[in-house]
Amino acid sequence: MPEPSPAVIDLLALLAYGELQAFDQMAGDARLAPDLRRRAMLSEMAAAEMVNYRRLEQRLIGLGAEPEAVMRPFTEALTDYHDQTEPKDWYEALTKAYVGDGIADDFYREVAGFLDEQDQGLVLEVLHDSRYSEFACEEIRSAITADPKLANRLSMWARRLVGEGLSQAQRVAAEHPALAMLLLSDVAEESDIAGLFKRLTAAHTARMATVGLNN
């Protein structure tokens, strides 16, 4: 077996710790749910992250990495992101899951194209189940229909999420130049970096519009 690229291990470690942290965040957010049915739904979304976490952890072990050691460099940026974007109510929590998972999934889908077949398959498989984003989408949309003022507040909230996410992503890139270089140089070969950001932004804008939010 060829020596795995450190950047691939970094990428899988980032993804793995992201799942663990998302689990923690969503499990806590489930307490904001207005009823048991919705609480169960968000708890189940959280639990699904752990199934994915375990698969990524197994793959890291298979590549000869020690999961804890390779995840540790990413804990601070992801913890800071979640600490800076603590939802104050159910709709902020759902918007965070909807917006954040959407961008993260689009990003990993782009990145997956540069991995070997096995890791590509794994990354595509741990993307979020679409029925969860459909649930979040439906909840946000009907809440905005019932209370149109909510759209302003949640639009601002979504902008804050994206801003904080970008600033932590820049930090990760600065702290992991090899990972950043590999991702960006692969992207640069195939298409161009501006194009990647354009695609991510367009998809995000479309998702916002779908639920009645402004970018």
Added chain:
Amino acid sequence: MPEPSPAVIDLLALLAYGELQAFDQMAGDARLAPDLRRRAMLSEMAAAEMVNYRRLEQRLIGLGAEPEAVMRPFTEALTDYHDQTEPKDWYEALTKAYVGDGIADDFYREVAGFLDEQDQGLVLEVLHDSRYSEFACEEIRSAITADPKLANRLSMWARRLVGEGLSQAQRVAAEHPALAMLLLSDVAEESDIAGLFKRLTAAHTARMATVGLNN
């Protein structure tokens, strides 16, 4: 299909809400973990509760019950149990999972014998995976070996867990006489109630001894 017994629906609803509440508790307790590996392990234990929750919820729907409505009568007793037994550190959290899951599983295993085949199978399948109790067992045992004074504190903690658990169980029984009667009368026919409690106590004492705790 014969009309399902209200007591069977109560039992499945109690079990379902127990899973949802245990998920919430363990997901929060995972923050007490001393490292990422252990945090992931407890998060995974929590996530497993949601898989079981979903199966019980589906069965309740299949029996024509509205899950939220049938779970609601049990929320207070289970929430109170968890509020009264909030772990202060990693070892209290693990002892709670180890002791609580152990007694709960023994109890449901006894009760399963009085259900029809389908529900019996379901109840036996949603018992906790033994590798989680092995993990908790190993953690507690090695912590006590390293610091024998811990045994006293955790033994007292376990007694408090059992005391609080029994008091909430009595409350559930008092508030759901039909459920209590059904369980106890079925037990009474087959063996005797004193025998049931004797078996549960003996198994609990054995589990405590396994990790080096006194009953």
